Amino acid sequence: MLDKAGFEDWLRELAGQFEIFGPKANDRGIVNWQKLNEGELPDERPGVPKGSIKTFFFPQPETLLEFSARPGTEDAFIPHEPGTEHKPRLVVGVRPCDARSVVLNAMPYEDDPYFHKNRQNVVLIGLACRQGCSTCFCTWTGGSPVGTEGLDILAYPVSRGYVLEPVTERGASLVESAGPGNDATGAELKELEEIRSKAPSSLPETMELAPRLREKGLMDLYNAPFWQQLSDSCINCGTCTFLCPTCYCFDIQDETLRGKGRRIRYWDSCMFPLFTLHASGHNPRGEKVKRVRNRFMHKLKYFPERFGPLSCVGCGRCVRDCPVNIDIRQVINELLAT
Amino acid sequence: MNPYLPYPARIDDIVIETEDGNLKTFRLVLEKKDERDSWNHVPGQFAMLSIAGKGEIPIGIASSPTEQGHLLFTVNRAGVVTTALHKMNVGEPIGVRGPLGNGFPVDTELKGKNIVIIAGGFAFTTLRATLIYMLENRADYGNITVVYGARTPGMLLYKDELKQWQERDDLDVHITVDREAPGWTGLVGFVPTIAGQVKPSPENAAALICGPPIMIKFTMPPLEEVGWTDDQVYLSLENRMKCGLGVCGHCNVGPVYVCKDGPVFTRAQVQKLPVEF
Numbered sequence: 001m002l003d004k005a006g007f008e009d010w011l012r013e014l015a016g017q018f019e020i021f022g023p024k025a026n027d028r029g030i031v032n033w034q035k036l037n038e039g040e041l042p043d044e045r046p047g048v049p050k051g052s053i054k055t056f057f058f059p060q061p062e063t064l065l066e067f068s069a070r071p072g073t074e075d076a077f078i079p080h081e082p083g084t085e086h087k088p089r090l091v092v093g094v095r096p097c098d099a100r101s102v103v104l105n106a107m108p109y110e111d112d113p114y115f116h117k118n119r120q121n122v123v124l125i126g127l128a129c130r131q132g133c134s135t136c137f138c139t140w141t142g143g144s145p146v147g148t149e150g151l152d153i154l155a156y157p158v159s160r161g162y163v164l165e166p167v168t169e170r171g172a173s174l175v176e177s178a179g180p181g182n183d184a185t186g187a188e189l190k191e192l193e194e195i196r197s198k199a200p201s202s203l204p205e206t207m208e209l210a211p212r213l214r215e216k217g218l219m220d221l222y223n224a225p226f227w228q229q230l231s232d233s234c235i236n237c238g239t240c241t242f243l244c245p246t247c248y249c250f251d252i253q254d255e256t257l258r259g260k261g262r263r264i265r266y267w268d269s270c271m272f273p274l275f276t277l278h279a280s281g282h283n284p285r286g287e288k289v290k291r292v293r294n295r296f297m298h299k300l301k302y303f304p305e306r307f308g309p310l311s312c313v314g315c316g317r318c319v320r321d322c323p324v325n326i327d328i329r330q331v332i333n334e335l336l337a338t
Numbered sequence: 339m340n341p342y343l344p345y346p347a348r349i350d351d352i353v354i355e356t357e358d359g360n361l362k363t364f365r366l367v368l369e370k371k372d373e374r375d376s377w378n379h380v381p382g383q384f385a386m387l388s389i390a391g392k393g394e395i396p397i398g399i400a401s402s403p404t405e406q407g408h409l410l411f412t413v414n415r416a417g418v419v420t421t422a423l424h425k426m427n428v429g430e431p432i433g434v435r436g437p438l439g440n441g442f443p444v445d446t447e448l449k450g451k452n453i454v455i456i457a458g459g460f461a462f463t464t465l466r467a468t469l470i471y472m473l474e475n476r477a478d479y480g481n482i483t484v485v486y487g488a489r490t491p492g493m494l495l496y497k498d499e500l501k502q503w504q505e506r507d508d509l510d511v512h513i514t515v516d517r518e519a520p521g522w523t524g525l526v527g528f529v530p531t532i533a534g535q536v537k538p539s540p541e542n543a544a545a546l547i548c549g550p551p552i553m554i555k556f557t558m559p560p561l562e563e564v565g566w567t568d569d570q571v572y573l574s575l576e577n578r579m580k581c582g583l584g585v586c587g588h589c590n591v592g593p594v595y596v597c598k599d600g601p602v603f604t605r606a607q608v609q610k611l612p613v614e615f
Contacts, residue, residue: 077390249587279417302593
C-alpha cells in the first residue's frame with residue numbers, strides 16, 4: 001500500500017527510467033492518454049479514457065522501414081529497419097479491460113516484431129474499477145473490473161492511496177523499488193475486499209459468450225436478417241474502429257520527403273469502402289451492410305473461431321461515442337437469438 | 339527475422355507479354371546469395387513486390403521453384419504500384435517479401451492424380467508455375483490437360499512456351515481465343531465452352547482453375563455434368579492485401595485470410611464462405 005504522496009514519490013523516482021503516461025483531462029474536460037508531469041496522478045474518474053491504450057502498442061503511425069530516397073546513391077530505395085529507440089514507457093491508470101486488449105491483440109500479432117518490441121518497452125500499471133459505467137460490459141467478454149490480464153501491476157484505489165498487486169516479474173521488481181510503503185489499515189483492507197467483491201456486481205451479469213457464439217453456424221449468423229436494419233443508420237465514420245482497443249487493422253503506405261523515405265503503418269478501418277477495393281475497381285465489401293457486418297462478425301465470430309476469445313473487451317467506447325447509437329450489446333443479443 | 343523487411347532484388351529482365359502492353363513479366367534476382375539459395379516456394383504462392391516510395395503489391399509467383407536463381411512475376415498494370423513497376427527498367431532495385439500463402443498441394447493431394455488446368459486471361463501465372471513444376475516431376479502425375487484462353491491471340495501469356503507445350507506428347511493442351519482473329523488457326527470459343535468440349539474425366543483427378551469469376555462460374559456446370567465435385571476443384575482467390583501475414587485485416591473472406599489461409603482453396607471450402615472476394 002502506498003498513500004498518494006508515496007505513489008507520487010514512486011512515480012517521480014520511476015520518471016528517471018520511464019516516460020510516464022496516464023489518463024488526464026484536457027482543458028475541455030475530456031480524459032485521454034497524456035504524459036503525466038511531475039506530481040500528477042492518473043485521473044480516477046470511473047470509466048475509460050476517450051482513446052484506448054492501443055496507441056502505446058500500435059502507434060499512429062509506426063515506422064516499419066526507412067530508406068534513402070535520393071536517386072543515384074548506392075543504397076537508394078533499399079529499405080532497412082529503423083534505428084530509433086525510445087525511452088521505456090510506463091502507463092498508469094490502465095483499466096483492466098484496456099490491459100486485456102493487449103493480450104487479445106497479441107494473438108494475431110504473434111509474429112509481429114514491432115508489436116512485441118512495444119510490449120517489452122511499455123509497462124502497464126492498472127487501476128481496478130470500483131464500479132462499472134452504463135456502457136461497460138467486460139463481464140460479457142471474459143474480463144473483470146479487477147482483472148489482471150495484460151497488466152504488470154494492478155493498483156486498487158483506496159481512500160488514502162493505492163494497494164499494489166504485482167502481476168508480472170517486472171511489475172514485482174517495480175513494486176519492490178517503491179520500498180515498504182505504508183501498512184494498510186483494517187479499513188483499507190476492507191475497502192480492497194469490497195472492490196473485489198462488489199465491483200463485478202455493478203456490471204452486467206457474467207456471460208460466457210465466446211463458446212456460445214463459436215458453436216453457432218457461420219453462415220446462419222452471416223445471413224441473419226437484422227444486419228440490414230442495423231447498418232441502415234451507420235454512417236461509416238469509423239469512430240468505433242479508431243476508439244476500439246481490439247480493432248487492430250492497419251494500412252501500410254510509403255512516404256518520401258527531402259530525400260528520406262519511410263514505410264509506415266497506421267490505423268485503418270473496415271468501415272471504409274477503400275479498405276477492400278481492388279485495383280480493378282471490384283469491391284468485395286462495397287456495400288455498407290457488408291462492412292458493418294464484417295466488423296461485428298470479426299469480433300464476435302471470426303476471431304473467436306481462430307483464437308478462442310472474443311475480440312472485444314467490453315470497454316464500451318464504441319457504444320459511448322457512436323454518433324448514431326449503434327450498440328454492440330444489442331448486436332450480441334441479436335446474434336445469440338439467431 | 340522481420341517479416342515486413344523485403345529481400346533486396348534487381349530487375350534482371352522484362353518481357354512485354356501482351357499486345358496491349360499492359361502485362362509484363364519481370365525476372366527478378368535476389369541480391370544476396372544466401373537469400374537466393376535459401377528461397378523456396380510452392381507453386382501457387384505469391385510474394386509482395388516492394389517499390390520503396392510507392393508501396394507493395396501481392397503478385398503470384400509465375401516461376402516454378404525448379405527454375406532456380408530467379409523469380410518471375412507477370413504483372414498487370416492497374417494501380418499505383420503496378421504502374422510504377424511498369425515504368426521501371428532492367429537493373430533497378432526492387433524488394434521481394436515472401437513467399438506468402440499456401441500454394442497448390444503439388445506434393446501432397448495432387449500427387450498421383452490426373453491434373454486439369456483451366457485458366458483464363460492473365461490468371462494463368464501461378465498455373466504456369468504449377469505446370470512447369472509438374473513437367474519437371476512428370477512421373478508424379480497422371481495425364482495433364484491444359485485449357486487456356488484469352489480474348490485475342492495477342493493477349494495470351496507465355497506464347498513461346500505454349501507452342502512448346504502443344505508439341506509435347508505427354509501433355510494435352512487446348513489454347514483458345516474468344517473470337518476469330520486474323521492468322522489464328524487454333525481453337526475459338528470461351529474457356530467454359532472449350533472445357534465442356536474437352537470433357538475431362540473426374541476419375542482420380544483434380545482441376546486447378548484460375549480466371550475471372552464469371553469464367554469460373556460458367557466452367558463449373560460442364561465439369562459437374564461429367565461428375566466433378568467441389569472438393570476436386572482448386573481455386574486461387576485474390577483480395578486487397580497489405581501485410582500478407584494475416585494481421586492487417588484487409589483480405590479476410592469471413593473467417594479466413596486469403597493471404598495466410600489461401601490463396602488456394604478448394605471450391606468446397608469457398609462454398610462455405612461469404613462471397614466477399
